[in-house]
Structure formats: C-alpha cells, structure tokens
C-alpha cells in the first residue's frame with residue numbers, strides 16, 4: 001500500500017474510533033444507570049447489524065443464488081415503503097423471498113404467520129397466476145392488526161387463501177407432503193417454532209423448501225435461532241441466507257437426509 005493510502009486508512013480509523021467511542025463508553029457505563037432501555041436498544045442495534053453483516057458460524061451462510069439456481073427479475077409491488085411493527089422489511093429479505101418464489105415455480109406455498117400480509121402479497125406477486133398461497137394467522141378477534149389488509153383488493157388476492165387458527169393446534173393434514181415452499185414466521189418463542197417447524201416439515205414435499213424468518217436475530221428472537229440450530233443435526237443442509245435473518249432448508253428427496 002502506498003504511504004498516501006496508508007495515511008488515509010489510518011485517518012479513517014482514527015475518525016471512526018473518535019466518533020464511535022464516546023457513544024460506546026457512555027452506553028457501557030452511565031447509560032446503564034440513567035437509561036437502561038436506551039442501552040439495551042443500542043446493544044440490540046449492534047447485534048442486529050452484526051447478524052446481517054457477518055456469516056453465521058453455526059449453520060454457515062450462503063448467497064441465495066448459491067442455495068437455489070435461478071435468475072431473472074423479481075417483483076416487489078406494494079406499499080413496502082410504509083413502516084410496520086412486525087413485518088419483514090429488509091430489502092434483501094424481500095428480494096430473497098421473491099427470488100425463491102420466482103425460481104421455485106411453486107404450485108403451493110404455505111405461510112405460517114400472515115400479519116398484515118406483506119410477505120403473502122410478495123410471494124403471490126412472484127408466482128404463476130394458477131399457483132396458490134395458503135396463509136395462517138390467529139383468529140382476527142385475538143389480534144390487533146388487520147390480518148391480510150395489505151393483499152386485500154389486489155390482483156394477487158385471487159392466489160391467496162386465508163385460514164385462521166392457532167398453529168399449535170391447527171390441523172395441517174390436508175397439506176401434508178404437498179407444499180413446494182413453507183414460510184415459517186409466526187410466534188418466535190422456542191416451543192412455537194419447534195411445533196411450526198414440525199408442521200412445516202410434514203407439509204413440505206420431498207425436494208421442497210422451508211424458510212424461517214428471524215433465524216439470525218441474536219438480540220430478540222433466540223427461540224427461532226435455538227429451534228433452527230437444533231434441526232441441523234437432522235438436516236445438515238440447513239443454511240443461513242447471507243445478508244438476511246432467514247434460514248433455508250431444501251427438504252431431502254430421500255429418507256436419508258444426511259446423503260443430500
């Protein structure tokens with residue numbers, strides 16, 4: 001490296017350090033007493049950024065294009081600029097989901113956790129008109145959000161079937177072995193994720209795919225992280241999708257999962 005570039009790199013390092021350190025020191029000391037919630041938020045923000053920027057040491061991370069062959073243009077159609085509390089909003093995640101839907105050419109998708117229907121609509125926009133998405137959420141009277149409002153009255157709504165129930169007790173048997181893709185994004189507590197995951201595995205056809213949102217979310221959603229990591233012994237093909245919080249599994253074609 002030329003001296004000039006070395007000096008520039010050094011100056012940049014000092015600048016970053018001087019800008020960041022007062023905040024870091026404050027958050028690690030006084031803020032713990034005066035503003036503990038602010039400290040917690042700060043730590044979570046750092047962890048979230050780390051989760052997105054670094055590879056997952058347990059499952060390993062891959063680009064979506066390494067996990068699934070494909071290409072072409074994806075579509076993100078809808079008011080995704082509007083902030084919502086509980087939705088999938090990272091552009092990279094929306095794009096990867098759209099890529100999955102485009103390149104998998106699914107006939108049937110099952111989503112566990114509709115919320116306002118943002119990912120439901122995104123998936124619907126990127127599948128063929130004669131394909132279907134079934135999406136499950138708790139009964140409307142048990143939740144505050146208007147379930148499915150984001151896909152209602154859209155062209156894609158005809159591809160979507162909304163169903164209601166608690167995923168722990170819901171009878172999924174009508175879809176066993178039939179789904180090309182199952183998207184798991186309901187309650188993020190460990191027991192719920194374990195149960196949703198078993199149901200997803202039952203619904204997914206051999207060679208189909210299962211995705212989990214908020215897998216790589218060290219700060220908040222350890223239930224998803226723990227449940228999915230435990231699954232790696234049974235399904236060594238599980239991977240984290242680089243640049244997202246998503247985990248992805250291609251269900252093996254054959255019984256012996258370790259040969260995949």
Ligand SMILES: C[S@@+](CC[C@H](N)C(=O)[O-])C[C@H]1O[C@@H](n2cnc3c(N)ncnc32)[C@H](O)[C@@H]1O
Nearest residue numbers: 087088113115118119137138166167185186187
């Ligand atoms: C994180 S949100 C889903 C977000 C949505 N996939 C999106 O990105 O647009 C989780 C949803 O799961 C629902 N949910 C939570 N527990 C559930 C359960 N036991 N059974 C079914 N749905 C549940 C919640 O009501 C909420 O709407």
